[in-house]
Amino acid sequence: MRVIVVDDEDLARGLVREFLAAHADIEIVAECANGFEAVKAITECDPDLVFLDIQMPKLNGFEVVELAGRRARYIFVTAYDQYALKAFEVHAVDYLLKPYSQKRFDEALAHARTSLGGAPDPVAAVVGEALARNKPLDRILIRDGAKVHVIGVEKIDYIEAQDDYVQIHAEGKGYLKNQRLAELESALDAGAFVRVHRSYILNIGCISRIEQGKDSHSAILKDGTRLPVSRSGLQKVKALIG
Incomplete structure (x- = not known):
């Protein structure tokens, strides 16, 4: 052995x-x-x-x-x-x-x-049952070849689904992690992160404003990034920020 x-x-x-x-x-x-x-x-x-x-x-x-x-x-x-x-x-x-x-x-x-x-x-x-009692993640680990990135969740702006991966956007950089968006959503603090669209999880603290278009809504982040917001996502955002 x-x-x-x-x-x-x-x-x-x-x-x-x-x-x-x-x-x-x-x-x-x-x-x-x-x-x-x-x-x-x-x-x-x-x-x-x-x-x-x-x-x-x-x-x-x-x-x-x-x-x-x-x-x-x-x-x-x-x-x-x-x-x-x-x-x-x-x-x-x-x-x-x-x-x-x-x-x-x-x-x-x-x-x-x-x-x-x-x-x-x-x-x-x-x-x-045990997993359901876990505390929310306070940091995310990303393996990049021989390197390991340790990202505090408070630094994350948003997370984007890419097939079986997620792209984590933090402090102007993007990190690819082999994980499903739904799995990561369940591990994050629901009071700080919201699934605003089937492909995006957003840090509420990074929102500058919500814009209404002809047939849709968009979240404008403090750095100018524009993300789509679904109807259900809009209701979640409103519930969190009023």
């Missing part, structure tokens, strides 16, 4: 190495001290399993999973129990709460072996 160990603390990585040493079939293919290193290593090394800390500089463990993908299995390792539900939402095979024993570690590794063998995810049935 090919394994990557990710933690910003040397001692924490050392403990995982020590516990893994008891398993002869394990090969540690990379160790990482932050989220950016982790995304690169997971992409390049194609591990079977990742032991992943949650609270780290630059990118947290959940953002690593978003950027690196879910081909690998993940065991989250953290000192904070409040992240347990979210860990299972991203289909983690286990959740190790520091400090943990060799016995508990071995149990988690056994769960990973079962998962790699194709066993069904025991928490899949609760994922939808």
Whole structure:
């Protein structure tokens, strides 16, 4: 089994190495001290399993999973129990709460072996309900080759649908992300972002005015950008800004 160990603390990585040493079939293919290193290593090394800390500089463990993908299995390792539900939402095979024993570690590794063998995810049935309780996004991650852009949602002017992608417009720049517009809409704060058209989500704070044409409406942004507004979108805007 090919394994990557990710933690910003040397001692924490050392403990995982020590516990893994008891398993002869394990090969540690990379160790990482932050989220950016982790995304690169997971992409390049194609591990079977990742032991992943949650609270780290630059990118947290959940953002690593978003950027690196879910081909690998993940065991989250953290000192904070409040992240347990979210860990299972991203289909983690286990959740190790520091400090943990060799016995508990071995149990988690056994769960990973079962998962790699194709066993069904025991928490899949609760994922939808759990996601509904998530807080709105406060930043969006966009992978651009070897680079990762981290964009605070308050900097976003509008988002445009482009087939299976979205174009995120922020501070005069455009960023392409592989995500459906409807999926992103459900994750954003409904009090700040509104779907004004089937192809556009708009940051309410960026609106300068609404113009009425002969048969349609347009939102004029503070930078002069003009976006179409559907009838239902107009009602949503009116409800938010009065």
